Amino acid sequence: MSKNLAKLCKTLQLSEIEVGAIKDASFPLKVPQDFLEQIKPGEANDPLLKQVLPIKAELEINDAYSKDPVGDLLKNPSPALIHKYHGRVLLIASPKCDIHCRYCFRRHFPYQEQTNQRHWQQALKAISEDKTIHEVILSGGDPMSLNENTLMDLIESIEKIEHITTLRIHSRTPIVAPSKAPQNALLAWAKKSRLNKVLVVHCNHANELSEKTAGLLKCYRESGFQLLNQSVLLKGINDSSETLIELSHALFKQDVLPYYLHQLDKVQGASHFEVIDKDALKLMNAIRPKLPGYLVPKLVREEAGKPNKSPI
Ligand code: SF4
Known part of the structure; x- marks a missing residue:
């Protein structure tokens, strides 16, 4: 289980800057070991990594998006x-x-x-x-x-x-x-x-x-x-x-x-x-x-x- 951004990036042989990661996201990082093993090391665009990595784009405010989108x-x-x-x-x-x-x-x-x-x-x-x-x-x-x-x-x-x-x-x-x-x-x-x-x-x-x-x-x-x-x-x-x-x-x-x-x-x-x-x-x-x-x-x-x- 990985909850630490620095450790995750080290395991995956990526730099935090290269992948555009943010620390202290309000929804914390959480990646289980089995899922981590399916991510390709060194691959900043890995489709599994992108599902779990907090990045700057999350901080953008878009008025069409809400906290309870499905009511x-x-x-x-x-x-x-x-x-x-x-x-x-x-x-x-x-x-x-x-x-x-x-x-x-x-x-x-x-x-x-x-x-x-x-x-x-x-x-x-x-x-x-x-x-x-x-x-x-x-x-x-x-x-x-x-x-x-x-x-x-x-x-x-x-x-x-x-x-x-x-x-x-x-x-x-x-x-x-x-x-x-x-x-x-x-x-x-x-x-x-x-x-x-x-x-x-x-x-x-x-x-x-x-x-x-x-x-x-x-x-x-x-x-x-x-x-x-x-x-x-x-x-x-x-x-x-x-x-x-x-x-x-x-x-x-x-x-x-x-x-x-x-x-x-x-x-x-x-x-x-x-x-x-x-x-x-x-x-x-x-x-x-x-x-x-x-x-x-x-x-x-x-x-x-x-x-x-x-x-x-
Ligand atoms: S999408 Fe489903 S599995 Fe993923 S964090 Fe939300 S409730 Fe959990």
Whole structure:
């Protein structure tokens, strides 16, 4: 795990000036060891490094960018619970992530007001009282950054609610920190659970995938999880048709289907990652004839107040 800019640059044989890094960013540097091992030393433009390195462009103020770009706090009926879409709710299971992605849409989220076990109890009570909800999505932060026993307590409480039929976990941990991802108790539970199980991982570039991710994802798949991926379209990282095609094939090789390609959520500090819609559509037109339909992700944007993701 690297949280120190000087050490990170030394490990990667780069100078802080060369990469334009800034110290003391308000959203601190955090790079897990497995992800660090996938970054090419000496490569200032490495697409993985660019996802985690704080740089000066983050300090630019852009009025079109806000602290809550997807309107989480407009649909927050109780702490830890976000209820935007019909039939499903999102439970903020953890304030932490194993990595800090510089484009993170929740980088300003008030986690301290939203996530502790008392809040979970309130959220679980609200879910059990609303029979229109059939799917619970564990999110964060990253739910897989929780201690495995704590995660399992939460999952087992959800399973006890009779009208819940599906558990979905949104996590970047299996991709960026597979060595730390929960396995034993989660896999044993999944094999016998009555719930439909979906794991949506978050991978933006084929270089993030490795033998470690392949082994872990195979275990999740064999224990009954459907595996899907969501990516964010990021300027200078995955905004070429070759990169997106390679990503789809690499994911499929590891049993994961591409699901969403998100347009960037306009969060303060991330405007330098934006790919404009016109260019995003050109990319989709370039990849569609080269991939089977099941490997083409849906290009979408999440808009505050809308009852579903908006196709572009
Ligand atoms: S893993 Fe997801 S929630 Fe965590 S920092 Fe990255 S984008 Fe944000």
